[in-house]
Amino acid sequence: MDEIQNRKLHHIRLALDPRVDFKDHCSEIYREIQLVHQALPGLDFDEVDVKQVFLGYRLEAPIMITGMTGGHPSLVSINKMLATLAEKKRVAIGVGSQRAIVKSNFSEDVVASYRIVRETARSVPVIGNIGLNTLRDIDTDTVIRLVEVIDADAIAIHLNPAQEVIQPEGDTRFSLDVMDKVKELIASLRKPVIIKEVGNGLSMETVRVFHNIGVKIYDTAGACGTNWALVETLRNQPGSSRYECGLKLSEWGIPTPLSVIETRYVAEDSFIIASGGVWDGFKAAVNIAIGADMVGVAKPILKNILDNGLERAEAYLDNYIFELKTAMFLSGARNIGELRSKPIILGQKIVNMMLQRGIDPHTYLNNTRRMK
Amino acid sequence: MDEIQNRKLHHIRLALDPRVDFKDHCSEIYREIQLVHQALPGLDFDEVDVKQVFLGYRLEAPIMITGMTGGHPSLVSINKMLATLAEKKRVAIGVGSQRAIVKSNFSEDVVASYRIVRETARSVPVIGNIGLNTLRDIDTDTVIRLVEVIDADAIAIHLNPAQEVIQPEGDTRFSLDVMDKVKELIASLRKPVIIKEVGNGLSMETVRVFHNIGVKIYDTAGACGTNWALVETLRNQPGSSRYECGLKLSEWGIPTPLSVIETRYVAEDSFIIASGGVWDGFKAAVNIAIGADMVGVAKPILKNILDNGLERAEAYLDNYIFELKTAMFLSGARNIGELRSKPIILGQKIVNMMLQRGIDPHTYLNNTRRMK
Amino acid sequence: MDEIQNRKLHHIRLALDPRVDFKDHCSEIYREIQLVHQALPGLDFDEVDVKQVFLGYRLEAPIMITGMTGGHPSLVSINKMLATLAEKKRVAIGVGSQRAIVKSNFSEDVVASYRIVRETARSVPVIGNIGLNTLRDIDTDTVIRLVEVIDADAIAIHLNPAQEVIQPEGDTRFSLDVMDKVKELIASLRKPVIIKEVGNGLSMETVRVFHNIGVKIYDTAGACGTNWALVETLRNQPGSSRYECGLKLSEWGIPTPLSVIETRYVAEDSFIIASGGVWDGFKAAVNIAIGADMVGVAKPILKNILDNGLERAEAYLDNYIFELKTAMFLSGARNIGELRSKPIILGQKIVNMMLQRGIDPHTYLNNTRRMK
Amino acid sequence: MDEIQNRKLHHIRLALDPRVDFKDHCSEIYREIQLVHQALPGLDFDEVDVKQVFLGYRLEAPIMITGMTGGHPSLVSINKMLATLAEKKRVAIGVGSQRAIVKSNFSEDVVASYRIVRETARSVPVIGNIGLNTLRDIDTDTVIRLVEVIDADAIAIHLNPAQEVIQPEGDTRFSLDVMDKVKELIASLRKPVIIKEVGNGLSMETVRVFHNIGVKIYDTAGACGTNWALVETLRNQPGSSRYECGLKLSEWGIPTPLSVIETRYVAEDSFIIASGGVWDGFKAAVNIAIGADMVGVAKPILKNILDNGLERAEAYLDNYIFELKTAMFLSGARNIGELRSKPIILGQKIVNMMLQRGIDPHTYLNNTRRMK
Ligand SMILES: Cc1cc2nc3c(=O)[nH]c(=O)nc-3n(C[C@H](O)[C@H](O)[C@H](O)COP(=O)(O)O)c2cc1C
Ligand SMILES: Cc1cc2nc3c(=O)[nH]c(=O)nc-3n(C[C@H](O)[C@H](O)[C@H](O)COP(=O)(O)O)c2cc1C
Numbered sequence A, B, C, D: 001m002d003e004i005q006n007r008k009l010h011h012i013r014l015a016l017d018p019r020v021d022f023k024d025h026c027s028e029i030y031r032e033i034q035l036v037h038q039a040l041p042g043l044d045f046d047e048v049d050v051k052q053v054f055l056g057y058r059l060e061a062p063i064m065i066t067g068m069t070g071g072h073p074s075l076v077s078i079n080k081m082l083a084t085l086a087e088k089k090r091v092a093i094g095v096g097s098q099r100a101i102v103k104s105n106f107s108e109d110v111v112a113s114y115r116i117v118r119e120t121a122r123s124v125p126v127i128g129n130i131g132l133n134t135l136r137d138i139d140t141d142t143v144i145r146l147v148e149v150i151d152a153d154a155i156a157i158h159l160n161p162a163q164e165v166i167q168p169e170g171d172t173r174f175s176l177d178v179m180d181k182v183k184e185l186i187a188s189l190r191k192p193v194i195i196k197e198v199g200n201g202l203s204m205e206t207v208r209v210f211h212n213i214g215v216k217i218y219d220t221a222g223a224c225g226t227n228w229a230l231v232e233t234l235r236n237q238p239g240s241s242r243y244e245c246g247l248k249l250s251e252w253g254i255p256t257p258l259s260v261i262e263t264r265y266v267a268e269d270s271f272i273i274a275s276g277g278v279w280d281g282f283k284a285a286v287n288i289a290i291g292a293d294m295v296g297v298a299k300p301i302l303k304n305i306l307d308n309g310l311e312r313a314e315a316y317l318d319n320y321i322f323e324l325k326t327a328m329f330l331s332g333a334r335n336i337g338e339l340r341s342k343p344i345i346l347g348q349k350i351v352n353m354m355l356q357r358g359i360d361p362h363t364y365l366n367n368t369r370r371m372k
């Protein structure tokens, strides 16, 4: 096992540790965004339609299993289970960072640990994955090859500065020179580029930079679920700067629903995936109602698969979809589009947050969130 | 015992379980609606008049025991005690869902378990009860017969989508086709139709639909008392979709005082019954002050009767009325009408909620709530 | 011992019970009214002048021991200690309700238990005391005689509807006919009439009624200290209407600082005594800064005297005055008048409360509170 | 040991007691001032530049170890360690009150206990220190000599009325006559005068007085860290006025970030040191972002040195700087100046506080805080 593969395995184990989640999973901010119960929904439960089209595929539910793993033969079986699940439930799926492929110089068994996803999940979107700082060091053709070797429908570029700062061997280059590489990639790759965080959320300032050069898909990965700075903290020595600093990042970042709002505000025409602690169907409904097109889930899927097996993971997704449907039904929303125009009661705190960010809550609710 | 009767009995037992109440019974929102203490009330306590006219009857207190039971011979005695109480205290009373009558094809002993209410409570309004989804399946004449067999003064149609979703054998048809049936019923029945929830509250959108076709009486059954989604949850298997979803509905719905405000806002001319956790006289006073004409109480009456007997239930109502009178006296309100024009201090949270719902708090307090 | 005397003694014992205080003594609302620390006060601590003129007397501190007791020989010694304290510290003092004198037909030993106050406290204001409902039943000459027999400088009329409702033998007549009596008294008595509550606070509506007929002194007795409804609750049977209702009055009433604001708002030209849980010098400073001219203290003085003796009660007052001076010093206020014009940071909750009551917080802080 | 030296030693021991800190260190107000995470910082971590120029010195970090000690031979070693740290990390350092020098009539060994600071810390600013009330009693030449004997770059005048009131032997003269002395000092001393608190914060009113006569450096010493009124409380007898009053000052004062805002608001052109509980690099970042030029730290440095030695104190500072850099990096701020123009999300409470103090939050964030 080389260093990256090792780190991947270690990461997976650490990331399942409950200590590394954002505390309370943003329960306060979710209490600030309330759908309105309709005693007369005006539709039958069975009419509730959660289908969504993503990257040309018709999905059974507006859900993506976001990128987590790959890079080592021992990870093949995990990726296979994830892909089996995605294929069975007809939801989108991403692979973990493909940096290991680059490092291994496209060695066949490393590639295979990712390609298993497409091999297993033939009828749903498969998303490649690469870090912004890896992108910096490779040429565009290599990225294109990364997409091709796993037959991906798009590639997600992840931005993870908080993780890199705390990670012992972290790569903290986040200067803007890389933007030329991103532009080149957009121009050359015939598939869409997705910009994603890994758990601290996308801000409007960050989204604006990418929207200006044509990115049209965003995955918020907001600060409500897995906290990668905390994961990395545990890999440092107590007392060290990284350790002490990491602990203080325990609540750092943009909570998922706010990240959705900020992203929709500057990228009205884009496809937005709400992720970061969107771990049940009610949270999914709230994020979609407030402006997202789809949700992303990572940690609970992996945890279910590793702890309880594929069947429980499937049951988790079934429950998730039932909850989403129930939230939609009780709000009187027939489909994803309608959910985005149903009444919402915003609390004072999020109203204030929006105002502080220059977003008029009234205009946002009545127009912006319904865009696209 | 057939299936419905069985369910009724099971429901009753479950509904008395403290786990199925809305947490804290909306204490936060009640703290947001404060009557103002008057050191000089300007009246004698004995002058406080809580009488209210409802459906042509002069009631001693603006209270209704809302519909709970009926449908099985073993329930006759419960309904008789409830009716005895209503008659003695001169308050209104409703019967439980009359679906059992339909199912039994108007079998005499089933009918009798409801009719006992009118037989016992001759001087107060008796309200029939049918679910919106039952209404869907029967013709208008059958509904009229349901009213006649128990000699009811009105019929309440209950809307309970949250309950139906979680209920194992739930009927989740809530499309708008049924509105023609409701219109037909209004046109044919010579008695008023009441629209009620069962514990998740009426929203302005829902009330508007019925107000547009002429419904003039609403029972809010807001999300502060019995939570039927939770009741049904306990009848499912842990881990199942219905169970997991039901748990997440533990705070779902429109809190009673907000439901009163929303209802009054779109149905200014209507008679509004505030129910759902309105379990003491101070909460009653607040709901009336904010716009209701009467209050409804279900669970604590039944619980008192079953656990402690008729006498304790009567004492409960006596205390309730004494509390209501005290709240009115100390606010300087001589009667129900005056209570609706006494000063109220709204907290910031409910002010914000009203604004979010398009209701100007100032206009509401100074005009709307005093309508009718 | 007759019934009233008995009740007095029982009341005293109950009133010292910590269960009958308003919970947290309004700590939340006090956190909403903050004086601003001045690192450069601009004066020496020794220059801080807390003197106040009340009823023509020059007091050493703007404090009144408000009316508590009298009516029974065994109470003479308590009243003597209270008066000794008032005389020594040069603060104002009130006697308890003089109803016992009326009931006893001015019997000498009953009168003596009150007169001891004036006999002991010759250099400070002594205030008579009578309930509004007692006033109703006696003629004006009797009231004048009540003032004369104890050589009082003014008479306080207490309004206590919440107490009377819960009190087993309560007199709940609070109609407006009594206002003629009050007017007559104002016209005939050559001494001022004070309107006071006993612990649920004066509202602007109540103050307006008395201000319109010329009352110029108010004692708020707001809902932050002793809760008389709770005191009376404990004298009822658990389960009884009065008991159950009394418990629900545990937070009923207008908190002291809000009562001060409401009173100043409608009685700009009046002398306002802030009382009801004003139990330390910092709370005193806040109430004065927000609009009061003086503070009133009842329970902690009596408790200190009974539990710890006169010396400890004196130490309590010394500490109280030191705290008041410190609050003034650190706010840069040289005297009571200056304190009323020093900056205050109002929290959002009290700002909202004021707005709800029709009081513009800005105008209030910049003009109204500084009146008189 | 004379009395002052004794007090110094005692103070040091007491000040390390956790009971004398402001509770929760203003965690609530810090939650109200949030920097915005930037997934694309637009710079490399290594580019983050925390250098700051202060009094002509180029510091490695915008940090000052604020004045704590001196005056007794036994304190030489402490001051030497503090100075060693300052010199090594290239941060500014202040000495404790030089009153002991005055009292000792410039006795050589007393002076030496302060001069060790300059002798050890040759490449960073060294700040003299004197109380406003000491200044009152000595002539300007003596103050100039105080600066000269330790070769200071500036002198800090500390204002500590809360401490003096509670201190058993406190000097509570804070009248404005002293301002002539301050003016004279400014005119005669060729080095800058700094105005500082010691832990209750500078208000806009206080800053305005000094700004009007030309003071251009302020150290807020706000109410979030060490609470000197509490330190002094513990030196009094329980039950005494000073003790009881001191306890009630446990939350008295202006929280550090608000003090920074108030100071910047009236002294736009000045150099502002944010201190008072600014005990980690994230708090430092927030205070700088909201308007400060530098931060001050006292207690944790001393505590680390005394408890754990110089090395741990150095590690503390290293971690502090790493945290500051991380906060800046993740906010996309390249240097101190940029940090002051990065987006901030203000909570409702601090927005309200600013409005109450006459500061428009929008103008403040967009213009005022970026001044200088
Ligand atoms: C074990 C694990 C591994 C992950 N690896 C990657 C990765 O390689 N690349 C990436 O972009 N995000 C990665 N993520 C982040 C997720 O894609 C997702 O953005 C984040 O976990 C938030 O979603 P959640 O709260 O549902 O877990 C990983 C997450 C987990 C839990
Ligand atoms: C045991 C029980 C049975 C009920 N059955 C019915 C029913 O058959 N039909 C109906 O409309 N509501 C039914 N309800 C709802 C009540 O009428 C009422 O709307 C709801 O319980 C809220 O009032 P509460 O909080 O005072 O209990 C029932 C409630 C209880 C507790």
Ligand SMILES: Cc1cc2nc3c(=O)[nH]c(=O)nc-3n(C[C@H](O)[C@H](O)[C@H](O)COP(=O)(O)O)c2cc1C
Binding pocket: C011, C012, C015, C066, C067, C068, C069, C095, C096, C097, C129, C156, C157, C158, C196, C197, C198, C199, C221, C222, C224, C225, C226, C275, C276, C277, C278, C296, C297, C298, C299, C300, C302
């Ligand atoms: C033991 C006791 C007896 C009281 N008796 C009277 C009374 O006879 N008349 C009256 O106007 N108020 C009476 N009060 C009320 C006080 O005057 C005062 O308004 C109230 O207690 C609030 O002040 P506090 O919070 O400082 O106790 C009494 C209070 C106490 C504690």
Ligand SMILES: Cc1cc2nc3c(=O)[nH]c(=O)nc-3n(C[C@H](O)[C@H](O)[C@H](O)COP(=O)(O)O)c2cc1C
Binding pocket: D011, D012, D015, D066, D067, D068, D069, D095, D096, D097, D129, D156, D157, D158, D196, D197, D198, D199, D221, D222, D224, D225, D226, D275, D276, D277, D278, D296, D297, D298, D299, D300, D302
């Ligand atoms: C032990 C100790 C001694 C202090 N002595 C002085 C002093 O002599 N002069 C002064 O201006 N401030 C003095 N201070 C106050 C500090 O300079 C600083 O303003 C205050 O402690 C707030 O910073 P902190 O919260 O980081 O401790 C002292 C603080 C401590 C902890």
